Amino acid sequence: MNVLVCDDERQIVDSIIETLEKKTEETQVSSRFYGVSQPSQIDFSRPYDIALLDIDMGETNGIELARKLRAENENIVIIFITNFIQYAPEGFEVQAFRYLLKADFSAKLDSYFDSAVQEVLRRKQLVTISINSEIIDVPVNDILYLESHRRIIVMHLLDEKCPAYQFYGNITELSEKIEPLGFLRIQKSYLVNMHYVEIFQYNKVQLRGGLCLAPSEKNYSELKQKYLHWRGKSRWML
Incomplete structure (x- = not known):
């Protein structure tokens, strides 16, 4: 499972990755984390399953970044992280999965990530049908x-x-x-x-x-x- 973390504060990026790496080790979820503090550092060719994105990153709007990521992978699960509640309605436009206030990191990050993992697995589920003997x-x-x-x-x-x-x-x-x-x-x-x-x-x-x-x-x-x-x-x- 490929997880992107993007926030213009490098300390927050490192803190999120450290927390989630410990969690995935405990739950035995095979994951690879990509942490960046500038959107220009993102490799859009990677098949990200989950993205945790800051919304307000100076010149870059996290909503626009989410649009670019979803254009590359329609099934990506997006969690917005921010200090500002007023951005929440815009999250619906890009089908945000969760909206996490930075003040709630310690209380909600683990449960939000668990839910995101389950959503990734659901989106990868397949229904197999047979049409004229073709599977x-x-x-x-x-x-x-x-x-x-x-x-x-x-x-x-x-x-x-x-x-x-x-x-x-x-x-x-x-x-x-x-x-x-x-x-x-x-x-x-x-x-x-x-x-x-x-x-x-x-x-x-x-x-x-x-x-x-x-x-x-x-x-x-x-x-x-x-x-x-x-x-x-x-x-x-x-």
């Missing part, structure tokens, strides 16, 4: 939702070049296998990736891109509780 591995993070038409399942993807796969399967069996990866069966025909849910209401579940699906009215309360429980564990809060 295809699909990254979980590429799946928007799945829908069932009797024995045919349509897997809708975020990839515009390949928007969907169609294959034979049982959505009940599939649901049991992939719900632990962040999916929710909102009604008998739809299994959605909760990471891409933007609105969850009684009469609609809106996904990224504005697509709206109808949830089960009968099971709405239970579904909403499951979604809120997942959201509480997976979304960052101030």
Whole structure:
């Protein structure tokens, strides 16, 4: 696991890396850390899995740096570190995973890093399907939702070049296998990736891109509780 730490205060960079190196040794998570105090020192060709970025670094804005990193690796997990709370809303623009105030380092750095590691592993998970005897591995993070038409399942993807796969399967069996990866069966025909849910209401579940699906009215309360429980564990809060 490749971890980038960028802050214009070298002492903070070294402190973060020292703390996380000890943690990864204890938890036996194989990691390599890259610490820089200037964004110009970053090697964008490296496949970073996690980036801890200062937001305010003088002439350089950490939000812009996050955009560049995400352009190179769409699945990078970004944690912003800063002294200033007012930057928080901008973090949503670049899909920040967590927002860590420097005053909270000692209390929250370990738990935030643990969560980031789990998110990296989730994004690297694959769902394997068979189409005309061809085995295809699909990254979980590429799946928007799945829908069932009797024995045919349509897997809708975020990839515009390949928007969907169609294959034979049982959505009940599939649901049991992939719900632990962040999916929710909102009604008998739809299994959605909760990471891409933007609105969850009684009469609609809106996904990224504005697509709206109808949830089960009968099971709405239970579904909403499951979604809120997942959201509480997976979304960052101030």
